[in-house]
Amino acid sequence: MQTITMAFKAIWSNKARSLLTMLGVIIGVISVTVLVAIGQGTTASVTESISAMGTNLLSVTIQTRRIGGGRNSRSNSGAKGTVILKLDEILALEADDTIAAVSPTVSGSLTVKAGSTNTTASVMGVLPAYAQIINQGVEKGRYIIDADVDNRSAVCVIGTELAQTLFGNTDVVGNTVHVDGRRFRIVGVLESKGTSMSGSSDETIVLPLTLAQRMLESTSISSFYLSAVDPDSVNAAQEVVERFLYKKYQNESTYNVMNQTQMLETISETAGTMSLMLGGIAGISLLVGGIGIMNIMLVSVTERTREIGIRKAIGAKRSNILMQFLIEAVVISGLGGLIGLVGGYALMKALEGFLGMPLEMSAGVAQMAIGFSMGVGVIFGLYPADKASKLKPIDALHYS
Amino acid sequence: MIRMTGIRKEYRMGDNIVAALDGVDIHIRPEEFVAIIGPSGSGKSTLMNIIGCLDVADEGVYQFDGQEISDYTEDELAAIRNRKIGFVFQQFNLLPKLTARENVELPLVYQGMSARKRRQRSEEVLSRVGLLDRMGHKPTELSGGQQQRVAIARALATRPSLILADEPTGNLDSKTGAEVMKLFHELHEAGNTIVLITHDAQIAAQTPRAIHIHDGRVLEPAHESEVVI
Numbered sequence: 199m200q201t202i203t204m205a206f207k208a209i210w211s212n213k214a215r216s217l218l219t220m221l222g223v224i225i226g227v228i229s230v231t232v233l234v235a236i237g238q239g240t241t242a243s244v245t246e247s248i249s250a251m252g253t254n255l256l257s258v259t260i261q262t263r264r265i266g267g268g269r270n271s272r273s274n275s276g277a278k279g280t281v282i283l284k285l286d287e288i289l290a291l292e293a294d295d296t297i298a299a300v301s302p303t304v305s306g307s308l309t310v311k312a313g314s315t316n317t318t319a320s321v322m323g324v325l326p327a328y329a330q331i332i333n334q335g336v337e338k339g340r341y342i343i344d345a346d347v348d349n350r351s352a353v354c355v356i357g358t359e360l361a362q363t364l365f366g367n368t369d370v371v372g373n374t375v376h377v378d379g380r381r382f383r384i385v386g387v388l389e390s391k392g393t394s395m396s397g398s399s400d401e402t403i404v405l406p407l408t409l410a411q412r413m414l415e416s417t418s419i420s421s422f423y424l425s426a427v428d429p430d431s432v433n434a435a436q437e438v439v440e441r442f443l444y445k446k447y448q449n450e451s452t453y454n455v456m457n458q459t460q461m462l463e464t465i466s467e468t469a470g471t472m473s474l475m476l477g478g479i480a481g482i483s484l485l486v487g488g489i490g491i492m493n494i495m496l497v498s499v500t501e502r503t504r505e506i507g508i509r510k511a512i513g514a515k516r517s518n519i520l521m522q523f524l525i526e527a528v529v530i531s532g533l534g535g536l537i538g539l540v541g542g543y544a545l546m547k548a549l550e551g552f553l554g555m556p557l558e559m560s561a562g563v564a565q566m567a568i569g570f571s572m573g574v575g576v577i578f579g580l581y582p583a584d585k586a587s588k589l590k591p592i593d594a595l596h597y598s
Numbered sequence: 599m600i601r602m603t604g605i606r607k608e609y610r611m612g613d614n615i616v617a618a619l620d621g622v623d624i625h626i627r628p629e630e631f632v633a634i635i636g637p638s639g640s641g642k643s644t645l646m647n648i649i650g651c652l653d654v655a656d657e658g659v660y661q662f663d664g665q666e667i668s669d670y671t672e673d674e675l676a677a678i679r680n681r682k683i684g685f686v687f688q689q690f691n692l693l694p695k696l697t698a699r700e701n702v703e704l705p706l707v708y709q710g711m712s713a714r715k716r717r718q719r720s721e722e723v724l725s726r727v728g729l730l731d732r733m734g735h736k737p738t739e740l741s742g743g744q745q746q747r748v749a750i751a752r753a754l755a756t757r758p759s760l761i762l763a764d765e766p767t768g769n770l771d772s773k774t775g776a777e778v779m780k781l782f783h784e785l786h787e788a789g790n791t792i793v794l795i796t797h798d799a800q801i802a803a804q805t806p807r808a809i810h811i812h813d814g815r816v817l818e819p820a821h822e823s824e825v826v827i
Contacts (some may be wrong), residue, residue: 200707211695508691511652512705512752513680515673592652595691 199517205526209533219494221533222487223574227538227567232545235557237473243555245464247399250391252333253458254298254425256436258443260419260453273470283419283446291424294438296431298355299327300474302407302422306414310403311376312364319360321377323410331425334399339371339386346406359400377403378413432457481570487534488574495527495582507587507594520587527579528572535571539564599760599791600626600649605658607644613645616727618644619655620814626793628759633794633802636811639806643764645811646795650683650762651675663759680708684753688765690745692737698748699724705756727781743774750781752810754790761792767801779804 209216260283283302291300304323309316329341336355346353353374361368364375373384382405391399411417426435436455443453456464499506504517539559546557605622618641626632636642647653648660651667654675660668663682670678673718679685692701702720711719724730727747737745746766753761763782765776779801786792794805802808810817 207695504691505693507707508693509704510676511650511679511685511691513676513708513756515676515708517673518708590653592647595652595687 201521201525202529204522205529208526209530215494216530219491219530220487220537222490223531223571224487224538224541226480226484226487227535227571228542228545229483230477230567230570231539231542231559231563232478232549232557233476234473234563235542235546235559236553237469237476238560239250239553239555239557241469241473244469245462247391248458248461248465250333251331251458252425253429253471254427254432255331255333256424256426256432256439256457256462257421258424258439258453258455259421260443260447263450275350286441287367287446288419288422291439291442294435296426296435296438298425298427299331300422300424301325301328302419302537303328304407304410304414304416304419304421306416307411308378310360310364312373315364317360317363321410321414322402323405323407323414324406328404328423331423332399334389334391336386337389338369339384340377341386342404342406347408350409350412351406352380352382352409353385353406355381355386355388355404357388357400357404358390360403360505361387363401375403377405380413385477389593436575478535484570484574487571488531488578491527491531491575492578492582495523496528496585499582499586501517502586503589503594503597506589507591507597509590510591511595515594516587519589520583523583523586525577527583528575531575531579532572535568538571539567542567599628599630599663600624600793601659602648603659605645605655605660607641607648607653607655610717617814619648622658622811622814622816624809624816626791628791629786629789630807631782631792631794631805631806633796633805634811635796635799635802635808637797640811641814642795642797642811644814646762646764648795649760649793650685657743667686678814680705681756682759683759684750684756684758685747686746686753686761686763688768690737690742690769691750692745692748692752697734697736697756698729698740698751701737701748702733702752702755705752709756719755720751722752724748726754727751741774742770743777744769746774746778747781754785759791761790762791765793765796765798766794767798768796773799780782798812 283300288300288302291297301324306321307318308321310319310321311317323340325347326342326344329335335341337358339355341355342353345351356364356370356375356378358368361370364370365373368387370384371386375382375384388399388402388404405413424435424439426432436457439455443455444450447453507517509522543559546559550557600625602622605619605624606617607619608617610616620640620641622645624645626721634642644653647792648655649662651662651670652675654660654668654670658668659666665678667675668680672826685691692698693704696704697719702724703716706716708721720733721730724733727750729744729751732744734749737748740748744771750761750766761782766782767778770778771786781802782792782794794801796802
């Protein structure tokens with residue numbers, strides 16, 4: 199107890215230096231907590247938005263565009279690469295008992311303009327069934343209908359966020375926007391689904407598939423979504439689709455069918471790796487902070503050689519001196535850790551608005567950060583403390 | 599109290615081995631007030647380090663308070679310094695960041711004494727040296743004489759068997775030096791054993807007995823009292 203008070207006194211009497219020493223640990227802890235929180239926040243919001251689409255969803259991506267028919271076309275791969283999925287073929291899948299709805303999608307980025315406001319938004323071309331498949335209807339107005347697709351009508355459904363950006367409000371049904379210079383009538387406003395790091399459906403603009411294909415100059419279908427009739431038939435539906443695609447391509451590597459569970463797994467795996475990497479990088483800065491502590495403690499031992507001599511002369515044992523310096527190092531690093539936690543929390547709250555997602559400091563991360571920084575204090579305080587404790591009282595007393 | 603026989607201590611200086619102490623025999627009884635006097639380089643500092651258990655002899659037997667301490671470990675020596683020896687140094691050697699009271703309590707902290715008892719004890723010894731009203735002050739806020747009295751209070755706090763003073767008046771003017779010497783005499787009369795190391799014959803003359811040391815050897819007795827052991 200006495201030693202701890204002594205450590206605080208020693209730190210307090212050298213405020214500026216102590217703070218600078220702590221800085222390394224403070225920055226380390228701030229980066230650990232904030233980066234991990236960002237990683238976790240991302241995972242959470244992506245997971246949430248995926249779950250919101252419903253558990254019946256299957257997504258299919260096709261990698262047919264291997265420079266289809268171009269110079270590089272070798273006999274076998276070229277032949278497969280040129281296989282083009284026709285809309286009818288895909289829609290024919292709806293006939294299966296396990297599949298409720300199918301919609302091909304095309305997507306890209308185009309300039310969207312309303313009045314004088316101008317922005318780049320992600321544009322999606324879909325069939326009417328898409329609303330049901332990803333479980334996102336309209337808030338106002340109507341969705342894309344079959345007639346729009348058949349006639350290539352210049353109508354669109356707009357995300358709430360994008361409506362805000364362009365018009366300042368979401369009451370925009372009946373207004374017109376220019377997409378890539380072409381006039382569109384807004385017929386509906388999408389239900390808000392919230393934002394995530396991977397892009398938000400609130401910021402997209404949805405067009406009839408046929409028109410979007412033309413505008414994005416992608417007539418071949420490279421991805422489509424479908425929904426199973428109920429969660430239990432997802433696996434059966436997946437098999438049906440895979441069988442259909444295999445018959446078409448004769449090559450499993452050219453397409454990829456994913457269900458929600460797989461998608462969630464992939465995402466949480468990626469996010470986990472990312473968090474780990476970010477945490478690791480931040481951990482290195484903690485380590486550097488530890489070296490700073492060792493450096494200053496070594497200086498401190500030299501400066502206080504006489505003090506150590508006096509303490510030893512009046513009866514301090516080696517362990518007393520060792521503990522004194524060790525506790526000082528741990529208090530510095532622990533205090534730095536605490537300040538870092540507070541700083542990290544403040545930074546998270548500041549970043550929340552900026553990133554548009556909730557950031558939480560988990561108790562586990564906080565404990566780990568404090569534990570780790572105190573561990574750094576012990577490890578890097580040990581050498582200077584040992585050096586101090588080994589000083590001979592007569593040598594230390596006569597040091598000036 | 600102290601019995602030294604054939605104490606020898608050597609130092610290496612480059613290629614030469616210099617004997618700082620060359621067969622010293624000393625006997626000091628309890629409740630004695632003894633000066634050890636010698637010019638600088640005579641080996642008296644080395645002798646003081648050995649008496650004070652800050653260092654150990656290379657050869658010879660040193661018995662302190664009935665204990666043979668020649669082969670003690672560093673921690674055992676620390677325990678003896680802590681409980682049985684009270685040091686008073688020429689440069690006072692107070693910790694500048696602690697108050698007078700905290701300085702006095704420091705050896706008691708290392709004994710593991712409770713805060714309440716430490717408080718009691720520090721007040722007791724600080725009033726003994728007449729500084730009860732200054733105990734909240736740091737050393738830099740005290741005069742040299744006051745600092746030395748705080749150091750004496752620190753030496754007394756553990757109720758040691760021996761008070762070992764190394765040139766205690768060396769950094770003081772003659773008036774405060776005389777006051778400090780008066781305090782030592784009072785402590786001697788109260789039954790404390792005191793060994794005072796000095797190069798100053800005038801200071802040595804004030805003690806009942808002086809041991810002269812020169813070139814690492816004890817000279818013939820200067821005081822008659824030394825003949826009788």
